[in-house]
Amino acid sequence: MRRGAVIVAIAALALGLLAFVPWIADGYQLSLAIGILNYAVLATAWTLFSGPTRYVSLATVAFFGIGAYTVAVLGEVLAWPVVLLIALGTGSVVALVVGFATLRLSGVYFVIFTFGLAELIRQVVTWFEVNVTRTLGRYVFVDISQEQIYWQLLGLTALVFGAGYAIRRSRLGLALRVIGDDEVVARHLGIGTTAAKVALFTFSAGFMTLCGAIMAPRWTYIDPAIAFNPVVSFQVLIMALLGGAHRLYGPLLGVIPLTLLFEFLLARFPNHFSILIGLAFMAIVYAIPRGITGLVEQASARLRRGAAP
Amino acid sequence: MSGAALLQVDGLTRRFGGLVAVDGVSFAVGEGEILGLLGPNGSGKTTVLNLISGALRHDAGQVALAGEAIHGLPPHRVARRGIARTFQLVRPLGSLTCRENVAAALAFGRRRVFGTGAAAEIEALLDRVGLGGRGDALPEALTYIDQKRLELARALALGPRLLLLDEWLAGLNPTELRQGIELVAALRAQGMAILMVEHVMDAIRSLCDRCVVMNAGRVIAQGTVEAALADPEVVRAYLGDDDA
Numbered sequence: 001m002r003r004g005a006v007i008v009a010i011a012a013l014a015l016g017l018l019a020f021v022p023w024i025a026d027g028y029q030l031s032l033a034i035g036i037l038n039y040a041v042l043a044t045a046w047t048l049f050s051g052p053t054r055y056v057s058l059a060t061v062a063f064f065g066i067g068a069y070t071v072a073v074l075g076e077v078l079a080w081p082v083v084l085l086i087a088l089g090t091g092s093v094v095a096l097v098v099g100f101a102t103l104r105l106s107g108v109y110f111v112i113f114t115f116g117l118a119e120l121i122r123q124v125v126t127w128f129e130v131n132v133t134r135t136l137g138r139y140v141f142v143d144i145s146q147e148q149i150y151w152q153l154l155g156l157t158a159l160v161f162g163a164g165y166a167i168r169r170s171r172l173g174l175a176l177r178v179i180g181d182d183e184v185v186a187r188h189l190g191i192g193t194t195a196a197k198v199a200l201f202t203f204s205a206g207f208m209t210l211c212g213a214i215m216a217p218r219w220t221y222i223d224p225a226i227a228f229n230p231v232v233s234f235q236v237l238i239m240a241l242l243g244g245a246h247r248l249y250g251p252l253l254g255v256i257p258l259t260l261l262f263e264f265l266l267a268r269f270p271n272h273f274s275i276l277i278g279l280a281f282m283a284i285v286y287a288i289p290r291g292i293t294g295l296v297e298q299a300s301a302r303l304r305r306g307a308a309p
Numbered sequence: 310m311s312g313a314a315l316l317q318v319d320g321l322t323r324r325f326g327g328l329v330a331v332d333g334v335s336f337a338v339g340e341g342e343i344l345g346l347l348g349p350n351g352s353g354k355t356t357v358l359n360l361i362s363g364a365l366r367h368d369a370g371q372v373a374l375a376g377e378a379i380h381g382l383p384p385h386r387v388a389r390r391g392i393a394r395t396f397q398l399v400r401p402l403g404s405l406t407c408r409e410n411v412a413a414a415l416a417f418g419r420r421r422v423f424g425t426g427a428a429a430e431i432e433a434l435l436d437r438v439g440l441g442g443r444g445d446a447l448p449e450a451l452t453y454i455d456q457k458r459l460e461l462a463r464a465l466a467l468g469p470r471l472l473l474l475d476e477w478l479a480g481l482n483p484t485e486l487r488q489g490i491e492l493v494a495a496l497r498a499q500g501m502a503i504l505m506v507e508h509v510m511d512a513i514r515s516l517c518d519r520c521v522v523m524n525a526g527r528v529i530a531q532g533t534v535e536a537a538l539a540d541p542e543v544v545r546a547y548l549g550d551d552d553a
Binding site: 171174175177178180181182184185186187188189190191192193 | 362363364383384385388389393394396400402403404405409412413414416417418419423463467
């Protein structure tokens with residue numbers, strides 16, 4: 001109980017301090033901060049589902065793109081909160097349908113399907129835009145400043161962490177850990193595994209969709225290749241794994257260094273970016289399979305053993 | 310056995326391709342009874358447990374718990390109706406502590422107790438199987454019999470009306486076997502109905518009220534342990550034609 005209160009207090013303090021960033025930072029720093037928050041939301045949302053269940057999803061950008069496209073289509077027509085709600089609804093419905101259709105798959109089949117899903121949605125949107133609306137690519141005219149994007153993302157970050165904290169303490173959180181450990185045993189312990197997985201997959205997708213919607217006004221122009229760029233899904237996966245997907249704060253430890261690294265790589269080696277990302281991915285999985293949090297836990301366990309008489 | 314049975318199995322059948330693994334099996338388990346399910350390896354005993362617990366779909370027949378049909382239900386619904394099982398090869402949840410292993414079953418079984426209200430009950434369950442004080446341990450730190458105890462505690466946490474034990478006493482040394490038999494006997498004394506697949510004769514003789522003997526997917530004898538084991542067809546199934 002006391003420990004929970006301390007964690008909440010520290011989180012609230014950090015949030016309060018971070019809210020001042022737009023007044024201190026210059027344009028470049030603010031854009032970097034937005035990038036970090038963007039990936040913090042995506043990687044933490046990814047971990048909500050994939051962390052405990054160990055179902056590796058590459059559908060992150062499918063939901064991110066749905067959010068971004070909703071803004072591109074409706075941003076000028078409707079009030080901003082309504083646009084966000086519609087984006088959330090669309091992303092959740094897609095996640096629900098996809099979840100029921102695919103969460104019976106396991107292992108590598110699920111990975112490949114989620115990757116295919118993002119591509120499928122991109123192709124469908126492209127087809128629709130070319131054949132029905134006859135425009136490939138849209139301008140995003142929404143009157144939202146960089147500062148407002150930052151604050152919205154900060155709010156979403158707080159929400160995704162709050163939700164993750166609550167889920168970990170809930171029956172659903174326990175169910176997902178059991179499912180990740182042994183799905184057969186989970187079923188025999190009375191856990192409706194499909195319902196639990198679909199519920200959390202949808203919940204996680206909701207955050208990804210909102211994130212895409214909030215980020216959309218950063219681009220003045222989007223087309224399906226930008227909104228549904230598969231590299232985003234891979235980056236989120238790498239960040240979550242580097243940080244450590246078995247802790248709620250784990251992904252954050254991967255997001256901060258890797259956002260900075262990717263920013264650097266993209267600026268210096270734009271043509272070799274994908275290759276370098278691939279190499280980073282292999283190095284991380286090979287060298288630190290339990291992520292930075294795993295290293296920290298190991299070190300603190302060693303310290304405690306050393307201190308014990 | 311008197312009155313309606315707790316578990317009633319009628320004409321249960323399951324095919325794997327051309328092989329009929331379970332062929333028209335019928336038997337009943339009464340309230341508070343321990344029924345042994347015996348037979349040579351490959352005779353279909355574990356398949357029967359898998360069919361009852363919902364792990365496998367049946368091709369024909371019926372299973373009823375306290376008069377309500379449960380065949381065709383998915384495993385989690387069968388568990389919530391009150392049938393708990395252990396596994397032939399122990400399957401503790403390796404990344405959860407002993408306490409969390411039991412907490413999961415308590416949270417999703419018949420009772421659905423979760424959170425602070427569950428703490429005392431979890432300790433009581435661990436105590437009951439002889440794992441008192443081991444709540445924080447991970448299953449990998451437990452000995453083989455203690456892992457089996459943990460699986461039993463987890464099954465009991467579901468609040469079952471019927472317990473399915475799949476060779477729960479196999480692979481134990483003589484001391485552990487004695488402790489194991491005492492533990493199961495204690496469960497019976499508390500009124501738990503048990504259906505156990507078992508090969509250990511000492512356990513069968515001292516625990517089972519009745520037994521059902523299977524061979525090649527069919528029931529070839531049932532009744533008291535003495536009578537069933539003396540049945541000529543059972544002797545033939547175990548020893549082969551020439552020796553009978």
